[in-house]
Amino acid sequence: MRNGTAIDVKDLHFSYPDGTKVLTGVNLRIHTGESVAIVGPNGAGKSTLLLHFNGILTGSGDIRIFDMNLEKKNMKKIRQKVGIVFQNPDDQLFCPTVYEDIAFGPNNMQLSVMEVDSRVNEALTTLSISELKDKSAHHLSFGQRKRVAIATVLAMKSDILVFDEPSSNLDPITKRKLVKAINSIDATKVIVTQDLFLAAELCERAIxxxxxxVVKDAKMQEILYDAQLLHENNLEFASRCKICVSKPK
Ligand SMILES: Nc1ncnc2c1ncn2[C@@H]1O[C@H](COP(=O)(O)OP(=O)(O)O)[C@@H](O)[C@H]1O
Ligand SMILES: [Mg+2]
Known part of the structure; x- marks a missing residue:
């Protein structure tokens, strides 16, 4: 599983049309089958970087997905290989019902009706949202919409799964189920998060x-316990909660 390269980014630069310079020479490589966390402060450019992995945004530099250059002629294949769960679920959900939202991707893959139905049901069960399947996403809470957005991408069974802040607004039990679900998926995974506890449960490496x-690319353990590095990058791992550190007498 770990022989090849799944995502290779070389010297990626990107500015938004309003002139905001966001990516200033990103280099990284993700191996096939790896789970890698991308962490960093708000506004660092994490979401912007992810949107390059299937060509939603295009900067200057080179990106390869498996053995394909990220360019127009390969885009259809690349979009089937890379599934991205956007930071904001409202960018992902547009069908009248949750079921149809989750079925949308598989339906476009020329799968049989039975296969689509089985994938939708599996994703609904994995995210514990079966009871929401006939509802409109517009009527759900943010955390519920987030789970539906994750389910839409799980049902695609892409080789590379990219999650942008998957645990934001999830309650602790749902978050635990999400960790279990993500860990059980056999794919290359990239997880953007500010939650280092989540990153530690899902990934062996962090960037x-x-x-x-990229200011650091190392084993998770090395990053988690480097207090100065974390501080310089607005990250936190050890608990600073007073109740946790002072035992009752
Ligand atoms: N559509 C856009 N137009 C202009 N600037 C943007 C746009 N989207 C994001 N930005 C800016 O790009 C920078 C990086 O944003 P983003 O990639 O969302 O960071 P992160 O995901 O690390 O929080 C921020 O300064 C943000 O304000
Ligand atoms: Mg972001």
Missing amino acids: IINHGE
């Missing part, structure tokens, strides 16, 4: 992005 570039 810190700050000011649009």
Whole structure:
């Protein structure tokens, strides 16, 4: 599983049309079958970076997905290989019902009706949202919409899964189920999060992005216990909660 390269990014630069310079020379490589966390402060460029992995945004530099250059002629294949769960679920959900939202991707893959139905039901069960299947996503809470958005991508069974802040607004039990679900998926996984506890449960390696570039790429353990590195990048791992650190007498 770990022989090849799934995502290779070389010297990626990107500015938004309004002139905001966001990525200033990103280099990273993700191996096939790996789970890698991308962490860093707000506004560091994490979401912008992810949107390059299937060509939603295009900067200057080189990106390869498996053995394909990320360019127009390969885009259809690449979009089937890379599934992205956006940070904001409202960017992902547009059908009248949750069921149809989750079925949308598989339906476009020329699968049989039975296969689509089985994938939708599996994703609904994995995210514990079966009871929501006939509802409109517009009538759900943010956390519920987030789970539906994750389910839409799980049902695609892509080789590379990219999650942008998957645990934001999830309650602790749902978060635990999400960790279990993500850990059980056999795919290459990239998880953007500010939650280092989540990152530690899902990934062996972490890449810190700050000011649009990679400032550290190392084993999770090495990053989690480097207090100065975490501080410099607005990250936190050890608990600072007073009740946790002072035992009752
Ligand atoms: N559509 C856009 N137009 C202009 N600037 C944007 C746009 N989207 C994001 N930005 C800016 O790009 C920078 C990086 O944003 P983002 O990639 O969302 O960071 P992160 O995901 O690390 O919080 C921020 O300064 C943000 O304000
Ligand atoms: Mg973001």
